[in-house]
Amino acid sequence: xxxxxxxxxxxxxxxxxxxxxxxxxxxxxxxxxxxxxxxxxxxxxxxxxxxxxxxxxxxxxxxxxxxxxxxxxxxxxxxxxxxxxxxxxxxxxxxxxxxxxxxxxxxxxxxxxxxxxxxxxxxxxxxxxxxxxxxxxxxxxxxxxxxxxxxxxxxxxxxxxxxxxxxxxxxxxxxxxxxxxxxxxxxxxxxxxxxxxxxxxxxxxxxxxxxxxxxxxxxxxxxxxxxxxxxxxxxxxxxxxxxx
Amino acid sequence: xxxxxxxxxxxxxxxxxxxxxxxxxxxxxxxxxxxxxxxxxxxxxxxxxxxxxxxxxxxxxxxxxxxxxxxxxxxxxxxxxxxxxxxxxxxxxxxxxxxxxxxxxxxxxxxxxxxxxxxxxxxxxxxxxxxxxxxxxxxxxxxxxxxxxxxxxxxxxxxxxxxxxxxxxxxxxx
Numbered sequence: 422x423x424x425x426x427x428x429x430x431x432x433x434x435x436x437x438x439x440x441x442x443x444x445x446x447x448x449x450x451x452x453x454x455x456x457x458x459x460x461x462x463x464x465x466x467x468x469x470x471x472x473x474x475x476x477x478x479x480x481x482x483x484x485x486x487x488x489x490x491x492x493x494x495x496x497x498x499x500x501x502x503x504x505x506x507x508x509x510x511x512x513x514x515x516x517x518x519x520x521x522x523x524x525x526x527x528x529x530x531x532x533x534x535x536x537x538x539x540x541x542x543x544x545x546x547x548x549x550x551x552x553x554x555x556x557x558x559x560x561x562x563x564x565x566x567x568x569x570x571x572x573x574x575x576x577x578x579x580x581x582x583x584x585x586x587x588x589x590x591x592x593x594x595x596x597x598x599x600x601x602x603x604x605x606x607x608x609x610x611x612x613x614x615x616x617x618x619x620x621x622x623x624x625x626x627x628x629x630x631x632x633x634x635x636x637x638x639x640x641x642x643x644x645x646x647x648x649x650x651x652x653x654x655x656x657x658x659x660x661x662x663x664x665x
Numbered sequence: 666x667x668x669x670x671x672x673x674x675x676x677x678x679x680x681x682x683x684x685x686x687x688x689x690x691x692x693x694x695x696x697x698x699x700x701x702x703x704x705x706x707x708x709x710x711x712x713x714x715x716x717x718x719x720x721x722x723x724x725x726x727x728x729x730x731x732x733x734x735x736x737x738x739x740x741x742x743x744x745x746x747x748x749x750x751x752x753x754x755x756x757x758x759x760x761x762x763x764x765x766x767x768x769x770x771x772x773x774x775x776x777x778x779x780x781x782x783x784x785x786x787x788x789x790x791x792x793x794x795x796x797x798x799x800x801x802x803x804x805x806x807x808x809x810x811x812x813x814x815x816x817x818x819x820x821x822x823x824x825x826x827x828x829x830x831x832x833x834x835x836x837x838x839x
Contacts, residue, residue: 425823425826425827426795426823428776429776429780429791429795429823429826430795430796432776432777432780433695433699433777433780433792433795433796434695434796435777436699436777437694437695437696437698437699437796438695440694440695440698440704440707441690441691441694441695441698443704444694444704444707444708444711445690445691445694447708448690448694448708448711448712448715449683449686449690451712452686452712452715452716452719455712455716456682456716456719456720457679596727601675601723602676603675603723604723611727611728613728616728622726622728644728644729647726647728647729648724648726648729648734651726652724655723655724656724
């Protein structure tokens with residue numbers, strides 16, 4: 422570093438030093454109240470309860486109504502319990518981005534997920550559903566998709582081990598399995614082929630389907646898109662709910 | 666260490682978050698203070714940044730460097746506040762800002778004032794480079810710019826600083 426560089430660095434440090442001294446404790450107090458001790462935390466917890474209660478109610482009603490043919494007609498009403506569209510604020514590359522997301526049902530109405538339909542579409546398949554970009558990306562870009570697949574008879578603990586072994590072939594530096602609570606509660610596998618802009622990234626989440634099986638969500642994107650598509654998949658997956 | 670903090674913060678570990686705050690707050694405050702040129706705004710920006718980091722740590726990709734992610738949030742928050750306050754940000758509010766107004770004219774250093782008088786497109790990359798020591802690539806990542814653009818702006822910035830200092834010296838001598 423040249424003398425001139427050192428002078429610039431030193432000037433910036435000197436001119437802002439007092440602010441650090443004056444603000445550091447105040448800021449921590451505010452952050453602490455907001456995150457750990459304040460009213461907002463309580464409100465947030467209450468808010469989290471509401472969807473959980475609605476889902477539980479929906480699951481109960483579905484369980485009863487599926488017993489009869491006439492009950493089937495009520496399923497539409499159950500789906501109506503979830504708002505068809507809503508605005509969420511998602512953080513993309515550090516910027517808050519208001520986004521309209523739309524309710525989508527998975528295969529056989531076994532789950533719901535809110536999809537950012539301004540960018541992605543949901544393709545329903547025989548075995549799995551795939552959320553991918555509306556327009557296919559040019560060939561130079563690796564695949565960008567989020568696949569949701571149910572394994573009715575495989576428990577998450579067993580399945581995650583099998584998937585780990587399989588993924589190690591294409592992702593030699595696959596990270597060890599982690600247990601996560603965000604964006605869903607379950608196991609998380611993460612791999613990257615190489616640290617170039619187009620290095621392939623894979624995130625696999627394995628969660629219980631509430632019975633004897635699992636849901637496996639596989640996100641594929643590339644390194645440069647980690648905080649774009651990767652972050653958007655993360656936000657969409659946060660809305661994933663199983664309808665038992 | 667960062668990896669450990671990230672993992673613990675993800676798990677909601679408050680003690681780890683406090684340690685992380687202690688390690689990151691100083692430079693974050695300095696950077697925000699230099700970018701916003703306003704102590705209250707810097708306080709709001711740093712506060713909001715730490716709250717967002719705690720709540721949105723799940724969206725951080727651990728395979729990428731942490732500091733550019735953190736400073737992208739901080740810089741965007743500073744810019745958002747500057748933009749929001751810009752209709753009100755007149756000479757009066759700047760003069761009332763403690764870190765500038767409380768100093769006598771003699772105390773105001775030439776170089777800092779010249780940096781702060783630069784256009785934001787040059788001023789902010791310079792602050793990121795000299796406050797935190799970010800590389801051109803990291804600054805490009807933080808600001809969403811091409812690396813060559815950052816290189817060129819840093820070059821222009823240093824050149825202008827030297828020219829301005831030279832011209833002040835010449836005025837003093839004449």
